[in-house]
Amino acid sequence: MAADFWSPVRLSVEIALVAGVWVLILGLFLGRIMANRKFKGKAFVETLFLLPLVLPPSVVGFLLIVIFGRNSPIGQLIEKVFEQPVMFTWWAAVIAAAVVAFPLMYQSAKSGFEAVDKDIEGAARVDGANELKVFTMISVPLALKAIISGAILSFARALGEFGATLMFAGNIPGKTQTIPTAIYIAIDSGNMELAWLWVMSMIGISFLMLICVHLIKS
Known part of the structure; x- marks a missing residue:
């Protein structure tokens, strides 16, 4: 029981952490650019950035398969370089988690940078x-509360990702089986005790993260 319980928890945290680092870096970079620049088509670009937030997870999963699948140029390049496809791997779960978590980090970082006094x-x-010094020594410290809040929320979103992960990374125990997919399988197989343990762990982690966000903003 203990091994069955901890494996998806460990995988979920590892995947969410790696996805969170990617999202943090990309969110800071793009949030900074979009906060300080106005250009034709900016609304369209921002809409693309935020689209994963409102798209059904199955649609996100489908698009990831199309973009990174074995029949796509990107998928074929990855398979040639790493000698294996990205689908149904640990990295596929990271990509799926990062895609759905990115809008939260981007929006928070952009809002934080917009609030920084330009003077x-x-x-x-x-x-x-x-x-670079202005960014690291002035902009980031002044926007730090928004950045930390975005990082926490995006980590929580990555931790809870289900639909896109199931389609793109699968549900391989010990490899791509995260807490949400494990809950689905446990319920389907009638193992309600294990399902409840995972559900309560997710509720506890999510509650603590939201409390942290509230304390940071207050």
Whole structure:
């Protein structure tokens, strides 16, 4: 029972952490760019960034299969370089989790950077700071609450991803079986005790994360 319980928990945390790092880096980079620039088609680009937030998970999973599947140019390139397809692997679960979690990180980072006083950034530039120093020493610290909140929410979203993961990464015990997919299988097989343990663990983790977000913003 213990081994059956902890394997999906460990996998879920590992996948969510790796996906969270990717999402944090990409969210900071794109959030910074989109917060400070206006250009034709910006609304369209932002809509694309936020689309995974509202699309059904099955649609996200389908699109990932189309983009990274063995019949796609990207999928064939990955298979040639790494000598195996990305589908139904641990990395497929990371990609699925990152895609659905990215909008939360992006929106939080962008909102944080938009709230930074541009006069302070301008003063730092006048004093000789380059763009990297302005970003790391001024913009990020001033937007830190929003960034941390986005990181926590995106991690929680990655941890709870089910539909896209099931379609793109499968449900392989010890390899791609996360807590949400494990709950689905446990209920389907009638193992309600194990299902309840995973459900309560997810509720507990999610509750703690939301409490952290509330404390950061207050």
